[in-house]
Amino acid sequence: MNSDISIVDEEKAEDISEVLFKSNTLIKSNINITSVEYKIFNKILYKCQIEKENDSQLRAVLTIDELSSIVKNKKENTVKALTESLEKFIKIPIRFEKQKSYVITTLINKVVVDKDTLKFNCYLDKDLYEVLMGYKELGYSPINLKMIRQANGYYTQRFYELFRVWSGHNKEVTHTIDQLKEWLMIEEGTSYDRYFNFKTKVVEPALKEINQKLNMKVSYKENKAGRSVKSLTFIVEDLEPRIYDFSKDKAINKQISIDELALELDDSSYEESLLKDKKETLDATEYLKKSGFTIADSTIHRLKLKYGEVLVYDGVSIMCNKSKQGKITAPVKYLTGILENLNNKSLNDEADDSKKLRFNNFEPRQYDYDDLERKLLGWDK
Structure with a gap:
């Protein structure tokens, strides 16, 4: 990019x-x-x-x-x-x-x-x-x-790293509020446990600093159930390279072929990662054509923006395999249905994960919370 x-x-x-x-x-x-x-x-x-x-x-x-x-x-x-x-x-x-x-x-x-x-x-x-x-x-x-x-805030660094985990594949991802609080170790009953404080003192300052200082553009939207916000969907444009050319002693903002890649570390997994990315981001229209389907490029592009490239590729794979068992007369509708099911399953899995064992049975550290808040938000340098 x-x-x-x-x-x-x-x-x-x-x-x-x-x-x-x-x-x-x-x-x-x-x-x-x-x-x-x-x-x-x-x-x-x-x-x-x-x-x-x-x-x-x-x-x-x-x-x-x-x-x-x-x-x-x-x-x-x-x-x-x-x-x-x-x-x-x-x-x-x-x-x-x-x-x-x-x-x-x-x-x-x-x-x-x-x-x-x-x-x-x-x-x-x-x-x-x-x-x-x-x-x-x-x-x-x-x-x-x-x-x-360059980031002053602790939460800025953590959110940035979380976005890097999936930004190479998806434009947006949804996390429940409980998942985010558990990940950041914000305990029940504390000031930041209240959603308004969590939003205004944790999420928004972190995203603001990411947008101002780091190589990423990010926004979010709230997902409500009734009047309560249950999850946040983050929309990310990651401008930081995922491949680095260390032989030139600088990072460059473009993809490098496997033959050109020279890593300072002996990291053969980058070759595996590139091959994996190539598989996941294959032109879905080519895959569809080989299976006898014709879906407009604009439709595939729209689906990628909504569900992400990996999910679209998985959905296309499922549909093409299903077509071997019988004719599919409405491929766009059929593919959209598969993607909805895959997306819902992903959200449900994340919700199930949030119910797993929490690490609460440990002796808490003692803090001067006013001093800690200043440090976490980068007010003290």
């Missing part, structure tokens, strides 16, 4: 390519930290990924300069202050699904500070590390860390 929106980078002396291939499992994990802490955590994951051949695979090594570039406040980016910040990570829980289990661990297990080099060695839990490095099998979304560090 072409774009005339440039990526702003305050770190002028450094290259722009700092892309974390973040497992979708981690993007959907439950974690309750501040905006700056989340940026540090992503940096740790990134360093683990690119240093995967080091002598201790669970380790990420960060320099004081790297941490100071994230923690802008001079009072908080001293060696002592940074060490204390990382020490807190040992007590902060993260919850995610791994195969058929829920895993509850901490952001890091151990911190070792080298007094001579002033390097911070951060060690990850084994389960967390396996999910981080198993992104090829679990599915992942490329996150440009240098760009996303």
Whole structure:
């Protein structure tokens, strides 16, 4: 997708390519930290990924300069202050699904500070590390860390990553309010649990900052049942590339063929991802013609805008297979019916997921909520 929106980078002396291939499992994990802490955590994951051949695979090594570039406040980016910040990570829980289990661990297990080099060695839990490095099998979304560090708000970063999970395939997606609150760990009875506050202090500020600072245009619409808003549908135009050319030491906003792709990481899954994308975004009209159907390109385009390319391709596949069992006399109506059923099933599955086990049986952290709100909304830099 072409774009005339440039990526702003305050770190002028450094290259722009700092892309974390973040497992979708981690993007959907439950974690309750501040905006700056989340940026540090992503940096740790990134360093683990690119240093995967080091002598201790669970380790990420960060320099004081790297941490100071994230923690802008001079009072908080001293060696002592940074060490204390990382020490807190040992007590902060993260919850995610791994195969058929829920895993509850901490952001890091151990911190070792080298007094001579002033390097911070951060060690990850084994389960967390396996999910981080198993992104090829679990599915992942490329996150440009240098760009996303422009965001002040914690919720901005989290929503942006969530949109990256599906924006390569669909223009819009619906999540229930309960799903969003659970994902963001907004507990029942708190101020942000009230929908008006959730909308005005969480959703809208995050989307506003995404539109202003990040390579994405997003809006939303409310879905009501009676007078209550039950879900939100997000409409996203993602202008950030999903493929990065690291050989040129910069990100480019266009698709790159498999032969041209040169990744800094040994990431063969990008080839698999490209092949998968090619399959999912095949011209549906070609598929239909091979099965003897004729549906106007404009109709297919309209259906893609409404249901997304992946769902349309799946619907076309189902209809073409069904046609082998008998003649279909009204293909547009038949296909629309299939898409409605697939879409409803997807929404029902999401609603069922929201009823799954919630991670509420843990000792909550103690907060100065006024101070935390300022940090979450980016009022304190």
